[in-house]
Amino acid sequence: MVAFEKLSQHTGAEIRGIDLRQPLDRDVAKQIYDIFVEHCVILFRDQDLSQDELVRASANFGNLAAPGRPAEFRPSGMAEMNPQVMLITNIREDGKPIGALPDGEMWFHHDTIHRELPTKATMLYSVQVPTYGGETVFSNLFAAYEALPLELKQALEGRQALNAYSFNSTYKDDANAVAARNHAIHPAIRTHEDSKRKAIYVNRLMTQQLVGLPEDESRDILERVFDHIEQPEFLYEHAWRKGDALMWDNRSSIHARKDFPADQIRLMWRTVIAGETRPF
Numbered sequence: 001m002v003a004f005e006k007l008s009q010h011t012g013a014e015i016r017g018i019d020l021r022q023p024l025d026r027d028v029a030k031q032i033y034d035i036f037v038e039h040c041v042i043l044f045r046d047q048d049l050s051q052d053e054l055v056r057a058s059a060n061f062g063n064l065a066a067p068g069r070p071a072e073f074r075p076s077g078m079a080e081m082n083p084q085v086m087l088i089t090n091i092r093e094d095g096k097p098i099g100a101l102p103d104g105e106m107w108f109h110h111d112t113i114h115r116e117l118p119t120k121a122t123m124l125y126s127v128q129v130p131t132y133g134g135e136t137v138f139s140n141l142f143a144a145y146e147a148l149p150l151e152l153k154q155a156l157e158g159r160q161a162l163n164a165y166s167f168n169s170t171y172k173d174d175a176n177a178v179a180a181r182n183h184a185i186h187p188a189i190r191t192h193e194d195s196k197r198k199a200i201y202v203n204r205l206m207t208q209q210l211v212g213l214p215e216d217e218s219r220d221i222l223e224r225v226f227d228h229i230e231q232p233e234f235l236y237e238h239a240w241r242k243g244d245a246l247m248w249d250n251r252s253s254i255h256a257r258k259d260f261p262a263d264q265i266r267l268m269w270r271t272v273i274a275g276e277t278r279p280f
């Protein structure tokens, strides 16, 4: 049996005794995947991975997706990387960030919810971390759905939401401008295809509107849902150490990044596991 410990009441599990450089046999990979589905986030501490090893380790849990970032948003430091690994860093050369998502805080979001076929999971591996700050905070949206007040559950049930992303971290552009670029409409409550559990599927950074409701009413409902799903009881806050490999489920969780000192380096490698079905 794969050994693990929960990281908080609802969210996150630390997997013990696994060296991700080694191939996992199918049964072990399946056990880890089941822990991942139930706890939304899994953590492997003290790993020592090359980019190729990170890609192989990620592939234990699904098919890797090509990085989806359009060319104009693709950072210069990616040129020498394994093409399946995204560089997330605040390192700059000639004043320009060499990696994606360089600075500071980032609001709660689901990765790629603005696409028709959002990614299933994201794996992040820490190469260099600041002495403080830059924590990633996760919320379990199965648990948040189960605890959602009935009135809000009814407001979301059967409803679609417009999700858009403009590659900003802490603000929304004008909804129409964003929607014209990168957007997708998905159910506001999603059924997880593995566990068949329901999870809330809207987030503060990217969800623009509940389709078919007047703007004021939509905003009021969404604000209350965002406040609900970001409550401490659903959260796990991950303080990064070098060598952490952490994978989260984009179908059932949101995550946010806390601010970190601009004069310290934060360098992560990211791989992405492709989605298999349109959200339903």
Ligand SMILES: [Fe+2]
Pocket (backbone or CB within 6 Å): 109, 110, 111, 255
């Ligand atoms: Fe993200």
